[in-house]
Amino acid sequence: MIKVGIAGVTGYTGIELVKLISNHPKTKLCSVSSNSYKGKALTEVFPSMRGFETLICEDLDGPPLSGKLDVIFLALPHKISMQHVPGLLGNHIKVIDLSADFRFSDASAYESAYQEHTAKHLLKKSVYGLSEIYRDKIKAAKLIGNPGCYPTSILLPLIPLLKENLIQPSGIISDSKSGVSGAGRSLSLSSHFCEVNESFGPYKIGNHRHTPEIDEILSIQSGQKISITFVPHLLPITRGMLSTIYVQAKEHTTESRIREVYAAYYEKEPFIRILQKNAFPAISHVKGTNACDIGLHFCEETHQIILVSAIDNLLKGAAGQAVQNMNIMFGLKEDLGLNSVQVPL
């Protein structure tokens, strides 16, 4: 059994990880930490999480975890993660970091969007954990920068089309919509029930921190500088994310060619499903799963392609992909612990 730790266990991503690791046939949850609920049992903090009456939230700055863990998931705020990673790696614990701290290979891109990076030397070792695209590197990695939820929903449909030269690299637009759990469990007027309920709107137009993350990966993958237009919106639902992406096809591109390329990249992927013509994703089709559904509309006349992708922001957009990466790192079947059947409600 793989010995697993989870840091930042009392956030929404943290408990999602507890669920996945507990239901996983090859892992054992050995240690959890929480800054806000130190000393409390997890079931005390979340009465719905039954069976954890004796799993006590520890202090991450407590006694060293060396020897106790094979891998640790860090569901911590950015900046906090980078403080712990060097020590953990030094103790021979593999790290899957769900913050933004190790997603960038370019420290200056990170620093312009976030703050000073205090563990820059590790950026070269860290692997971007977009499982389907970076699988080979993930296998050998000791440190994973797990992708953001918005980037996951945008990169998966775009990368194959860009790499195979089917679409214009400029003018890409992603109109994205996320459930409230994406903003975490900390208190804010923008997560107050009465402010969110029965409303909807965009936020951070032109300056969301996920934009440089998306741009960096698209640029690396396509071999040219790409800069997309990204507009996030807040949906009055708890979980789920959907991106409607507008791109321009190249002259020679046809719908059947696009479908061929998607099939080549994703046909054997357990978590990616390319929908048939005229079928489009909905959040209820992926909620509770690690799946990414992708739908496609190609306009013959204008050569415009509309891509629609849907994921569960807490699963394929966070904890689910993190466990998928753990499976890859430890040589397990990739969908282990992630393939249970879900209903749409």
Add this chain to the structure above:
Amino acid sequence: MIKVGIAGVTGYTGIELVKLISNHPKTKLCSVSSNSYKGKALTEVFPSMRGFETLICEDLDGPPLSGKLDVIFLALPHKISMQHVPGLLGNHIKVIDLSADFRFSDASAYESAYQEHTAKHLLKKSVYGLSEIYRDKIKAAKLIGNPGCYPTSILLPLIPLLKENLIQPSGIISDSKSGVSGAGRSLSLSSHFCEVNESFGPYKIGNHRHTPEIDEILSIQSGQKISITFVPHLLPITRGMLSTIYVQAKEHTTESRIREVYAAYYEKEPFIRILQKNAFPAISHVKGTNACDIGLHFCEETHQIILVSAIDNLLKGAAGQAVQNMNIMFGLKEDLGLNSVQVPL
């Protein structure tokens, strides 16, 4: 007092009209009809609508309304409207039709999106009821084709920029999101609570009937053939609509020029509000009002403009704009009965 009738009174637009006409200082509600609830009092059908215990839903095919009404609002399904309009006009009753039947000046555009038009001769007389844009024609009109909700949210931000030659006429994209009341009160699996709640997704990509309506008006207004990309999505909320619109500025366009043009067109409009830099609309900011809020992001580098507009689909998107049009037709102050203060919840 203006004597008012409402046909199709037991739909969501119908009761919204009852509310507006009842709260209006210059109108008297004289007659309501409903196909589904003939003979029932309105309060019986909608217990929340108190004060209408004796307002009985009549049969629209009943005794002629001649002399009884000055104006009638038709909140009927398309195809049904066009059957009644000729008779109503013949009886010297002004008609504000909220179906699609009289929105098109081009009968073939209508027929390709809907069905055969049986009152084509009236299309020339009918005026498209986008109040701020067609005010002068509305003043003299006897028949109004009241705009669709999606078209209203898209046309109001776009028309000034197109007419003043500030944006490219091609490549316009509107990613639009609507509450469930837009689909009406009739039963459908796609309006079932459990199918909509906690979900979100696009529908009718590439073939929504509002696209030709939008294209026709934009083409007329700009003097050139325009064809936009329009993707509607269903929001799990009761009312409200938001469109995120992506357009390309012309070479010479600047943000201050855009703001000047908007000011020229809309500064004195009681229902249109152009938001300041970095402020964007949300559905809760317009819900319950006849307002259209418009926010704007201009990217200097790429010359892309992102416009965000929000309306209440049942008010500025239907019943509210219809009453605004009635005010114009009868020479009343345009915001009469439409200017009460609303809270965001």
Add this chain to the structure above:
Amino acid sequence: MIKVGIAGVTGYTGIELVKLISNHPKTKLCSVSSNSYKGKALTEVFPSMRGFETLICEDLDGPPLSGKLDVIFLALPHKISMQHVPGLLGNHIKVIDLSADFRFSDASAYESAYQEHTAKHLLKKSVYGLSEIYRDKIKAAKLIGNPGCYPTSILLPLIPLLKENLIQPSGIISDSKSGVSGAGRSLSLSSHFCEVNESFGPYKIGNHRHTPEIDEILSIQSGQKISITFVPHLLPITRGMLSTIYVQAKEHTTESRIREVYAAYYEKEPFIRILQKNAFPAISHVKGTNACDIGLHFCEETHQIILVSAIDNLLKGAAGQAVQNMNIMFGLKEDLGLNSVQVPL
């Protein structure tokens, strides 16, 4: 015009008062205060509240309001209200206090549920603002303790039956359910969207502060000590409240007698509606109105009565009843500014 001030204007009750006072034909909003948003325009704080671009939130501890106001609504937290009331009354400003500070005639009952009362001498002058029951006293009052939302929903159906000796005074149970706006706009994990949404449950069983308020009024009205069982629950909706009340009829009581008594008390009341047999209230039937709907089921066999009452917690349960009380205090028609037609969505 009556010159009106509102203190605590940026809470949910505060903005509801702004709406009502602004839409009221006989009042002028002259001053608003807010502790959290001093110096900001109301429209800046709530973009949906258009028309208040120059209404600046003042400091309640600022320059004296003497002469400027005829009446002030205090939408302040309890304890804060009692600090301001003596000064306001001294300046000849009538006070309608929406906190709990002046609801009790018995200071010790207040102090056991809340904290020390620092203006006890005013408790004798203050009138409990349950409009339909205390109308005569309200007419002459200078200080109103506006009822809590739960008490309003429970007292209105119970008082006539208790006073007319139709029900047992013991064993009364109210199973009550409230929307989230009842908890106010301040931040708390229990108002976080993801914690409330798609959930439901009771809270503060056995020790909610509204219980002594309900008990005091029922005891005064019935002339005997009454102590009810009150269980509040949190509904995942923004506004609205429904109480299902279980009482035991006295031997001689019949359904027709109950209906006679309700008719005698409430038939002419503009805001109270007794529903017909087999019809029951729903929150959507009263949302947005100052109404209280009451439904009734009488079991012949067991002599049990089930009463169901519904109100909008922010209107009849707070701001609406406060304005109703102002109308009474100033000799206006009681439903002035409160009688606009509303739709259920």
Add this chain to the structure above:
Amino acid sequence: MIKVGIAGVTGYTGIELVKLISNHPKTKLCSVSSNSYKGKALTEVFPSMRGFETLICEDLDGPPLSGKLDVIFLALPHKISMQHVPGLLGNHIKVIDLSADFRFSDASAYESAYQEHTAKHLLKKSVYGLSEIYRDKIKAAKLIGNPGCYPTSILLPLIPLLKENLIQPSGIISDSKSGVSGAGRSLSLSSHFCEVNESFGPYKIGNHRHTPEIDEILSIQSGQKISITFVPHLLPITRGMLSTIYVQAKEHTTESRIREVYAAYYEKEPFIRILQKNAFPAISHVKGTNACDIGLHFCEETHQIILVSAIDNLLKGAAGQAVQNMNIMFGLKEDLGLNSVQVPL
């Protein structure tokens, strides 16, 4: 592997059964039927149900299932179930019926609440599937009448207290609240999103069909005629159910005695959790699980007991308890396939 069939697979209970049976380590889903979607693959009907692209919905009246199945779950409307059960039993297929048809031992009680019973002779053989209470009979049963959701939430907290003579058998009140999925997937105005959303109210006061079911079981269990007051309400959420139950303790009853009795009955039950003093259930604590949480408030003064129970109406209230019963019938560990960890959102 146990060979399983599911009839009525395209309702909300049906797909929940598909999920449970597919995720269960000892069962194989061999056959599904649907009246509405005959010939379609399950994934076609529910895109979220991936992995069932070749599981075709059959006609229940098609070729005999004899030999193909060990057990069948009937998620059919009442009346339809009783038509199929005799044939299925004749083919040596065990039946777990989720309709009301085999819940009653007294045919006349069934017939007064539903309609004529056409398989009365089987009522004596059928076992009421309240797992924790009827476990011994379930072990040997060939036909299970799986309990209703409301009865499950009410019976589990009450039975121990009644059997141990701790509470008065008269005057029991259950104020119950259910999510919309309880009403099924068929179309009805009362399940229309806009009618349910942001509302709440009671329905069928005094004549809900679950009342006789509850009364029959309570009477059998306590050995005396019991008739409770049951008021169901509709919550604007998809899944979950909570009952707040008011009972009167007997003279000698104490809180510690109640807790002893609950411990004796339920301490070892995997799915029942008695909450500590001052802790109460919420729907989010049980959603997605087969659990029943029970909270308890005992008032020393009045000897009133308030019980609060919460279940997931589609799991412990339907499909989950049905699978629990299957586990019992086939000698499996009772929580097999039902014990995965869930998060509250």
